[in-house]
């Protein structure tokens with residue numbers, strides 16, 4: 001199969017490229033390196049079935065050409081990371097909405113199957129955990145920058161589903177929950193690479209709020225396995241799937257685990273949300289996926305436990321080969 005991965009030099013995209021190449025497929029990456037990095041695909045450059053182009057999805061003639069050459073499209077190119085989103089809402093909205101419009105309309109011309117990556121952020125302030133795909137999405141006020149990300153991704157979902165219903169373009173929507181592993185950078189606010197970097201440098205580990213908020217962290221290797229299976233499955237078309245882990249941990253507990261595993265002397269400090277992000281910032285107290293839908297269709301079960309995930313990030317940041325089995 002010939003696969004186009006937009007955002008393929010990003011954290012998740014580069015792992016997906018690895019997995020497709022390992023399976024024997026041909027991979028085309030399109031990435032503008034806005035948050036991705038050439039380092040993530042350095043090891044693939046010489047691979048005979050790997051091709052990459054550094055440009056934006058919004059370059060329509062180029063994207064059209066790449067879509068023509070491929071059988072399926074995985075659209076991962078997006079503005080991600082809560083810090084980036086709060087700091088650059090214009091870029092977030094424009095990249096996420098316009099980029100997806102371009103990919104869907106071009107793919108539609110040739111009826112190439114498209115997987116659209118959405119996010120658990122779309123559940124917003126909902127407290128109906130575990131979140132089910134057919135549950136309500138509860139958005140906060142438009143004056144709070146964070147929600148622009150959730151809304152832009154919700155529009156992407158509507159558009160992908162509309163293309164399927166109205167124009168018979170085969171689309172699959174996935175809502176990715178917190179995903180972690182080697183190559184993820186803490187630069188855009190993601191908590192695990194940030195805590196590991198702080199702990200390894202002996203700097204304070206910054207827990208935002210009271211640290212009682214919880215998340216479930218999925219391993220990138222498990223997540224890309226699910227994406228590949230969903231793209232292969234005819235019954236995934238026109239559907240939305242949660243993908244993530246069900247192992248819940250509070251952020252303060254996470255800080256302690258990172259400190260232990262790195263044997264760090266760092267102190268754990270608490271930073272109010274309005275200092276960390278912006279005045280009036282709203283966080284979600286719990287975020288847990290219901291993954292029964294993806295499990296029923298393609299047998300997805302996250303294999304890697306949190307300890308293995310943390311070790312893989314610590315190894316990566318310490319410059320050691322990963323001990324994780326990906």
Ligand code: UDP
Pocket residue numbers: 081082083178189190191192194195206207208209213215251283
């Ligand atoms: N967080 C934190 N310290 C940091 C970065 C993040 O305490 O240096 C918290 C953040 O407020 C959130 C959780 O960790 O409650 C997960 O944050 P992340 O940005 O990784 O993902 P989110 O779930 O918010 O999309």
